[in-house]
Amino acid sequence: MSFFKYQNGAMHAEGVALAAIAAQVGTPFYCYSAGALRAGWREFADGIKGMNASICYAMKANSNLAVIRVFGEMGAGADIVSVGEMRRALAAGIPAQRIIYSGVGKKASELMEALQAKVGQINVESTAEIETLNAVAGQLGVSADITIRVNPDVDAGTHAKITTGRKENKFGIDIDLAREAFALAGRQPNLKVVGVAMHIGSQLTSLEPYRAAIVRVRELIGQLRADGHRIDRFDIGGGLGIVYADEKPPSIADFMAVVAKETAGLCCELTFEPGRRLVGEAGVLVSEVILVKPGAAKTFVIVDAAMNDLIRPTLYEAWHDILPVRESRQDTATIRCDIVGPICESGDFLAQNRDLPPLAAGDLVMIRSAGAYGAVMASSYNTRPLAPEVMVDGTRFAVIRPRPTIDEMLRAERFPPWMEPAKT
Ligand code: LLP
Numbered sequence: 001m002s003f004f005k006y007q008n009g010a011m012h013a014e015g016v017a018l019a020a021i022a023a024q025v026g027t028p029f030y031c032y033s034a035g036a037l038r039a040g041w042r043e044f045a046d047g048i049k050g051m052n053a054s055i056c057y058a059m060k061a062n063s064n065l066a067v068i069r070v071f072g073e074m075g076a077g078a079d080i081v082s083v084g085e086m087r088r089a090l091a092a093g094i095p096a097q098r099i100i101y102s103g104v105g106k107k108a109s110e111l112m113e114a115l116q117a118k119v120g121q122i123n124v125e126s127t128a129e130i131e132t133l134n135a136v137a138g139q140l141g142v143s144a145d146i147t148i149r150v151n152p153d154v155d156a157g158t159h160a161k162i163t164t165g166r167k168e169n170k171f172g173i174d175i176d177l178a179r180e181a182f183a184l185a186g187r188q189p190n191l192k193v194v195g196v197a198m199h200i201g202s203q204l205t206s207l208e209p210y211r212a213a214i215v216r217v218r219e220l221i222g223q224l225r226a227d228g229h230r231i232d233r234f235d236i237g238g239g240l241g242i243v244y245a246d247e248k249p250p251s252i253a254d255f256m257a258v259v260a261k262e263t264a265g266l267c268c269e270l271t272f273e274p275g276r277r278l279v280g281e282a283g284v285l286v287s288e289v290i291l292v293k294p295g296a297a298k299t300f301v302i303v304d305a306a307m308n309d310l311i312r313p314t315l316y317e318a319w320h321d322i323l324p325v326r327e328s329r330q331d332t333a334t335i336r337c338d339i340v341g342p343i344c345e346s347g348d349f350l351a352q353n354r355d356l357p358p359l360a361a362g363d364l365v366m367i368r369s370a371g372a373y374g375a376v377m378a379s380s381y382n383t384r385p386l387a388p389e390v391m392v393d394g395t396r397f398a399v400i401r402p403r404p405t406i407d408e409m410l411r412a413e414r415f416p417p418w419m420e421p422a423k424t
Contacts, residue, residue, distance in 0.1 A: 031286060033393075035392075235273065284370050
């Protein structure tokens with residue numbers, strides 16, 4: 001069920017017209033449907049019913065406090081990759097015990113903060129990190145529960161920039177070197193090895209790579225146990241894909257069926273770290289057309305959202321569906337156009353060669369499936385204020401991150417003391 005639908009010719013998020021939000025908040029803005037977030041969570045939570053498993057939301061996908069709170073209220077843990085994300089998870093009410101700290105390059109100071117906050121699990125990705133974490137835990141006089149993330153060398157069949165489980169990727173410890181790493185960890189007095197972790201990539205639309213990776217890690221778990229390690233947890237990571245165009249991502253039920261089959265008899269508690277799947281389709285980016293520029297080769301529709309607001313199209317050649325907020329008649333002839341932003345770069349586009357009903361200055365467009373890796377990857381390039389974020393819940397909406405003013409942006413900067421104050 002889509003939570004973004006035309007009602008009486010106007011695109012709504014649940015019970016709120018996007019045009020009404022635009023009138024109040026201005027454009028561009030991100031809009032999230034709380035109902036869609038909850039539905040996404042429920043599908044996952046239903047999927048693990050009867051399994052010894054837990055879900056830690058990979059908040060890198062969308063770390064707005066209100067979004068995390070929606071999941072937290074439904075029992076989510078959090079998968080974090082920085083102390084900043086840890087602070088967000090705690091501020092949104094996720095208990096520290098339910099936080100997993102992942103990441104390929106954690107600093108000693110960050111590990112210290114995480115241990116002081118008593119996060120539940122640290123996923124370690126290198127032998128150097130094993131030694132650093134042991135030293136930090138020793139300084140604090142605590143023991144750290146860790147998994148070791150292994151790299152199973154499986155092709156996730158996704159975009160090269162979001163594939164993480166091949167030997168050539170920087171992530172995890174090569175599965176062929178994993179036993180040595182576990183032996184090293186086992187010798188550290190301040191670490192308690194509780195399991196194995198993996199994460200093979202993002203936007204996966206096939207279950208086969210998961211199956212192949214789980215089979216490899218399952219064999220490793222057998223060897224590790226024979227080596228005398230206690231392996232109680234298996235963190236499967238995230239990565240399940242969503243619909244951008246015509247993808248057919250697997251259902252959560254089918255995914256869980258594969259996981260349950262391949263982990264049967266392993267006697268491990270499973271952890272899942274979904275990000276995109278929980279938030280991607282629950283968010284859109286709304287933008288206003290500034291002007292339309294007919295060209296010899298094609299028409300450019302210049303909108304007020306740009307690559308700084310949504311970098312996915314230019315960074316990953318990602319395809320995001322774009323719809324006019326005012327419904328066009330079925331028989332309207334389309335025109336071929338590029339939807340581009342105002343930034344001075346040719347890579348500043350949201351869509352290329354798209355057939356859309358004719359658009360005019362002042363029209364609103366909605367860029368779909370922008371709830372994941374949208375606002376979180378935004379920048380203020382060209383001194384463009386970060387687009388605000390809005391949450392809709394039924395017929396209510398609220399700004400959950402306001403647009404900064406340009407004055408606020410300028411106030412964050414300083415002249416060095418040796419410069420004269422600027423004359424204004
Ligand atoms: N766990 C770990 C260790 C991860 O590295 C990631 C994502 C996840 C979980 C969540 O993956 P998801 O369920 O969201 O696929 N910016 C890119 C995606 C980067 C994903 C990075 N790691 C994009 O816009 O496509």
